[in-house]
Amino acid sequence: MLIKGMVPANGKRVVQEHLLFLLQNCNSVNALIQIHTQVLLNGLSHKNILIAKLLSFYIASGHLRHAHHLFAKMDNPTTTVWNHVIRGYARSHMPWKSIQCYSHMLSAEVLPDVVTYSSLLSACARGGLEKEGEQLHAMVLVKGYCSNVFVDTNLINFYARHDGVQRARHVFDDMAERSVVSWNSILAGYVRCGDFDGAIRVFDAMPCRNVVSWTTMVAGCAQNGKCRQALLLFGEMRRARVELDQVALVAALSACAELGDLKLGRWIHWYVQQWFVARNQQPSVRLSNALIHMYASCGIIHEAYRVFVNMPWKSTVSWTSMIMAFAKQGLGKEALDLFKTMLSDGVGVNGVSPDDITFIGVLCACSHAGFVDEGRQIFASMKHTWGINPRIEHYGCMVDLLSRAGFLDEARGLIETMPLKPNDALWGALLGGCLIHKNSDLASQVENKLVPELSVDQAAGYLVLLSNIYAFGQRWQDVITVRQKMIGMGVKKPPGRSWIQINGVVHNFVAGDMTHKHSHFIYEILYDVTKQANLEGYGSEINVFLDIEV
Template sequence: MLSTVTGLHLPPLNHNTDSHSPQTLTATHLLNSFASPSELKQLHAHLIKTNSPLTSLPPSRIAFVCSLNPSFSYARKLFQHLETPETEAWNSCLKAFAEGNDPIDAILLFNQLQSFCVSPDSFTLSFVLKACTRLLDVSKGRGIHGYVEKLGFQSNLFLMNMILNLYTLCGGERDARLVFDKMPQRDVVTWNIMITQLVKRGEIKGAYDLFSQMPGRSVRSWTLMISGFVQCGKPKEAIGLFLEMEEAGVRPNEVTVVAGLAACADLGDLDLGRRIHEYSNQSGFSRNVRVSNTLIEMYVKCGCLEDACKVFDGMKERTVVSWSAMIAGLAMHGQAEEALRLFSEMIEKGMDPNDVTFVGLLHACSHIGFVDQGREFFTSMTNDYGIVPKIEHYGCMVDLLSRAGLLQEAHEFIINMPIKPNSVVWGALLGGCKVHKNIELAEEATKHLSELDPLNDGYYVVLSNIYAEAQRWEDTARVRKLMRDRGVKKTPGWSSITLDGVVYEFVAGDETHPQAQEIVQMWEKLVEKMKLKGYVPNTSVVLLDIEEDQKEKFLYRHSEKLALIFGLINTEPGTPIRIMKNLRVCEDCHAAFKLISAIVDREIVVRDRNRFHCFKDGSCSCKDYW
């Protein structure tokens, strides 16, 4: 043992000693493994006694065992005898502390070095800065920044980038900007640090301004901006940047692929999504679970449930995110029974669900009217899995009960919630009131919504429409006036369709499209065929006090109808039509699309605000429950 080193009869460590003898090997081991100052002193004494050279002692080991205790000065004296670069020895110790479990030790050691006037070099400062960054200690970091300035290391780009990064991580935006502006030189890392900070704060315009000024960009630079646009709800800009990145000849990495797929999911750009999928497979990214999970989400949101299932089935490794994404996707597409079956399979395979899994399950039950199963899942998540319901789960339950017509139960459920209901919860009740024409509870829900989300036009519109359906035109006018007085503007309904990578948008009543005349002519032909199959325009959804013929004309110009006809005109027979809509699809459009799917023998997929409707052979995947 090291503690008995002076009791060992070790030979002198000189060139005349047999390097393979047991004693020499033991001595060598001891020289590299002493673990305390007392053991070092015993070994030091042995070297003197046996006339062995002190240079046998490893300086980095001396520094490490003497760094944070009273033997610090003893180590310094040893370094003088060893004629070794003292700073270099302490740096090795600082590096170990900065990268270890207790980075605070690096700062404590640096303080000790300062009190003994040990001159720091650029490596010293970099290791202490690393410790400050891991601890998010901006106060000590400022002190190190002062040393950098004092010692003339401003031209050391690596150090300046570390300082810049520390300020951005600790929320020192002003300090970071001052450092950035004063830096005598910058590299791509410098720019990326600043862009990362702005993206995290949601300042996407500022981030893009910096990105545009960069003299050179790395794949990380592109990925930061693409991800930033996705996070800020700007998928169109994200996709534009992804395409620009391709043109610049920069190959996306796995993180870029995830960001690009997320943008495609939000925008419904299936063509680009498929192309990214193909690139991902060619690049060997298919083994990346996060890439596969995002692929599932992309195909689900683009209305390609079968492709999502193929990705899921082909995964060799699945996480709870994979299962939850697939369950949610099945729910959105009206495949409630399959979603519940998949959940059972998930449990059988030993995968524990999380709170997101139960959101998907409750949505599945809500979209098909499985009230009893929904109640069971809501109870099970706490009793069986210890998951405390969040506001999303309460919202799902209110939606489930409200859609099923159990409005009083839904209202009591809200009143008895252990957390304060938000606008989504009251909005779910309001939606049920519209479906089941309950004016009293609709007024109650709107009273709360006007306080929680006073500028959301959707709630006013729903209440106005409920009054209009009941032909209470004075109340309808009163709600519309209230919207004007509060400066709330109605969100116009729009629908989009993507053809050959180009997104075409239509708004309700749009007559300015270059193919407007063709669209009207084809619609009139379809209406004739639809009426032969029993179609009667549902003018009750036009909640305006106007003549019946005017209501029909208004009805025929709903944005999803315009997008559908445009798609039929500009695609080959048999090609599926995929439409995205920002609002809930109306009853008349739903009935019309069912008939049109059979007349033109096309699959028509509509993604509205709440779910997917897949129209095929005269029926819809929602089974007319939405």
């Protein structure tokens, strides 16, 4: 395909045309490098039209190092060539290099144009370059480029990311012409700062919405805890016959996981299968991870595992999600076995390794399964083998593991010798162990360390737990003291809450709740279920006063 060796000077024009043709049909980096080699071998490195084409292909493929070397050898690059390089860095993981290129461009006395400033503002938005962005805005005003839709859109994006939505809104309101990208930029600004009322006003006012507009709203709601609203918008998106992209699907699956909406989650899984089968493609790793999380959150662990097994490549997040899923379902052995498989297969073959979240999952699994020795070994390997310094969450898992298993002194020693300041969750885990193993003496010592540090909102659960521990030890005076302390602090333990979804509607209940319109019928069913459970041998704990309301 390529011409080998040197050619006469009068044949260089033919070679140049041939290489330009090859560039237009280039579909791999290896072919690109071969063409570059031919440019050098045939003495064509001074041909700017050829070099500019080669440069743009390197940048488009993300090979900025090759692009930089090529650019450095160019004679008097034009504004267009400078713009290629600046735009390439603006879209890379090194957006600040765009500013460096801009400085060199000015030093070379090459005049920037509207494309230059548009790319630079994009780089400032992505790289958090607030000072540089402000200076560029001033230059844009001086040069009169503020009426350009591309410059204005990147200004909106810059201010929406770094200076609040108000300045972005000023730019947006002053625009003579607005594209759908401009609308999407201001919409994303409102969502990013959590102003969903403003986002809805913008969304409703949009003359034209595309998939990005819908996805911005769905993902924004899901990421900010407005899961019900996210699913309502997702439903509207479907009814509007907008093609669902992977970002919207991941966001909707996240909301399904949070709300326990298995029905919609299954529909999304079906849609994903149909869409990708029709195109002979595989879902992205991120989308598969979201499916695992959704099924695990809904308690359908076998479906989560089926998605996991069918993934052609698994990221660290994939392994971690499945380990977490097993751990949350109390399947400690399965979680530990999967972790071992990850270490033996995943690390060597796929190049993935466990991260700090993986270790939280596997330590949690060890805790629920009572795998004390394995938990100790895994905890020790974090720093020694993987170079990961344990965080407070890892210490919490270890304290919980040791406390559940009855190693209360070891758990206390770990808390008192750890390099981090222990929080209430660690002392609470130790208290939980005191309840399991009826150690009221240690609980009394923990009380002296824990309770003085607690706010009123934090104290309720721990004080009820202490009261129960003292009741187990028949230390009734201490029970009275704890209850009086709760009254004095104004503490009241919030009642537990339960959710159930019926016909797409989520209902929630608290103990003694009579607000539901079908409450009498519900309590009749509950009575029958309780009666049947008692016949099957169920018996409630009655030798301590659990969760007494004050």
